[in-house]
Amino acid sequence: MHVIVVGGGPAGMMAALRSAECGARVTLLEKNAALGEKLRISGGGRCNFTNAEADVRTLASLYGEAFRALLSPFTKFDSQHCLQWFASRGMPYHIEDNQRAFPADNRAESVLRVLVDELKRQKVTVQLSAQVTGLQASEGRIAGVLVGGRLLKGDRIVLATGGTSHPETGSTGDGFGWLSELGHRVRFPEPSLVPVAVKERWIGELQGLSFAQGRLEAWVAGEKHLARNGKFLITHFGLSGPLVLNMASELSSLRQKTSRQGELELRLNFRPELTAEELDRDLQERIASAPGKKLKNGLAGMAPPRLMAKVIEASKADPEKPLNQLTREERQAVRKNLQEFPLTFKSLMDESRAVVSSGGLHLDEVDFRTMESKRLKNLFVTGDLLDINRPSGGFSLQLCWSTGWVAGTIAKPTDFRLV
Numbered sequence: 346m347h348v349i350v351v352g353g354g355p356a357g358m359m360a361a362l363r364s365a366e367c368g369a370r371v372t373l374l375e376k377n378a379a380l381g382e383k384l385r386i387s388g389g390g391r392c393n394f395t396n397a398e399a400d401v402r403t404l405a406s407l408y409g410e411a412f413r414a415l416l417s418p419f420t421k422f423d424s425q426h427c428l429q430w431f432a433s434r435g436m437p438y439h440i441e442d443n444q445r446a447f448p449a450d451n452r453a454e455s456v457l458r459v460l461v462d463e464l465k466r467q468k469v470t471v472q473l474s475a476q477v478t479g480l481q482a483s484e485g486r487i488a489g490v491l492v493g494g495r496l497l498k499g500d501r502i503v504l505a506t507g508g509t510s511h512p513e514t515g516s517t518g519d520g521f522g523w524l525s526e527l528g529h530r531v532r533f534p535e536p537s538l539v540p541v542a543v544k545e546r547w548i549g550e551l552q553g554l555s556f557a558q559g560r561l562e563a564w565v566a567g568e569k570h571l572a573r574n575g576k577f578l579i580t581h582f583g584l585s586g587p588l589v590l591n592m593a594s595e596l597s598s599l600r601q602k603t604s605r606q607g608e609l610e611l612r613l614n615f616r617p618e619l620t621a622e623e624l625d626r627d628l629q630e631r632i633a634s635a636p637g638k639k640l641k642n643g644l645a646g647m648a649p650p651r652l653m654a655k656v657i658e659a660s661k662a663d664p665e666k667p668l669n670q671l672t673r674e675e676r677q678a679v680r681k682n683l684q685e686f687p688l689t690f691k692s693l694m695d696e697s698r699a700v701v702s703s704g705g706l707h708l709d710e711v712d713f714r715t716m717e718s719k720r721l722k723n724l725f726v727t728g729d730l731l732d733i734n735r736p737s738g739g740f741s742l743q744l745c746w747s748t749g750w751v752a753g754t755i756a757k758p759t760d761f762r763l764v
């Protein structure tokens with residue numbers, strides 16, 4: 346049996362490995378000069394390669410509407426299998442907050458190295474700089490793929506060309522077009538887990554500040570619509586980090602729904618662990634303990650220095666003034682800016698900054714026991730090509746490992762085996 350895998354990202358590499366392990370002759374076609382370009386930049390170069398949630402039903406429930414569909418692939422290869430798979434191939438890992446798993450050395454390269462070594466060990470033929478330009482179908486089957494102007498024939502074709510986020514990594518959405526031409530229902534992709542741009546241009550002055558536990562609220566015309574706690578960071582254009590990526594779609598639809606009511610205000614709370622009264626008391630204590638200190642020095646430690654300077658500026662207080670000359674209004678303004686720092690939503694960033702794009706092949710078009718297309722025998726679809734929303738936290742890559750592994754397994758659906 347000759348298996349052709351199109352796309353050398355995580356889903357494609359896993360599918361190729363698994364097919365080879367099942368005894369097939371495997372050709373992996375990748376248009377870039379190297380494998381796994383997106384994997385390399387994942388998790389800011391650290392690669393949150395799975396989410397260690399051990400209960401399969403809980404894991405699947407985090408993928409929203411895809412819960413039922415994913416029970417089958419996750420039962421065959423879930424995050425515990427994934428952790429074991431990488432660890433047994435020489436990649437230790439550690440688990441951080443919210444069950445996010447990273448390689449022990451925090452290097453995405455380590456994840457990639459395991460996959461590349463394994464491709465060699467399993468004798469997969471890897472063709473780099475091999476751009477597939479189309480699929481050739483006849484009589485309800487795919488005969489092969491068009492590459493370099495010729496037809497490469499295969500018995501089984503696994504599509505793993507990814508979504509459309511960060512297109513410079515090679516994910517240019519080619520698979521969506523092919524699937525659609527072959528009669529599949531495909532939802533046009535749009536950025537999903539994506540950072541947010543704000544209107545305040547000075548935000549770049551705070552670039553790089555990150556908050557392990559902050560709170561983001563969304564307000565329109567004096568009404569609070571959304572509020573969530575989590576980790577976020579400030580970038581040169583606005584906000585990013587897990588909290589913001591996970592709220593992006595909701596913020597975008599809120600903007601559309603309320604566009605006539607005024608600006609969408611984002612309020613950042615840098616000290617959500619304290620109530621307003623507790624923070625005000627903290628301020629009063631600091632003033633009482635060092636009344637002669639300048640404001641800019643006396644409040645150091647309440648927030649990172651660059652942020653504190655901005656908070657004082659936004660509170661319209663003179664940073665050179667001694668603490669005991671701070672008026673009640675100024676003190677209250679400082680408190681407010683630490684807990685309700687206002688920014689104005691501008692837009693979601695585009696595909697070039699998205700972590701994943703939503704959209705893709707409709708779930709009803711795939712048999713999740715095998716990842717085979719229900720329309721074309723011998724066509725298998727994996728990873729970011731599937732229309733599955735998921736939060737950030739290692740869930741995207743787990744989806745790739747599970748669907749790649751299942752698509753690569755050449756056996757009856759009841760005969761899966763884990764090695």
Ligand SMILES: Cc1cc2nc3c(=O)[nH]c(=O)nc-3n(C[C@H](O)[C@H](O)[C@H](O)COP(=O)(O)OP(=O)(O)OC[C@H]3O[C@@H](n4cnc5c(N)ncnc54)[C@H](O)[C@@H]3O)c2cc1C
Nearest residue numbers: 352354355356376387388393477507515728729739741742
């Ligand atoms: C900045 C960033 C950070 C991320 N961090 C994380 C994280 O920490 N944890 C997590 O779980 N997820 C993360 N993700 C998401 C995760 O990287 C993706 O979900 C995952 O890479 C998708 O894998 P894939 O194999 O489906 O597709 P891709 O990784 O997109 O791979 C597709 C491959 O197919 C190739 N290809 C495309 N078209 C053709 C063609 N015509 N012919 C031949 N080859 C082709 C491409 O060049 C590419 O190599 C991150 C994404 C980004 C952008």
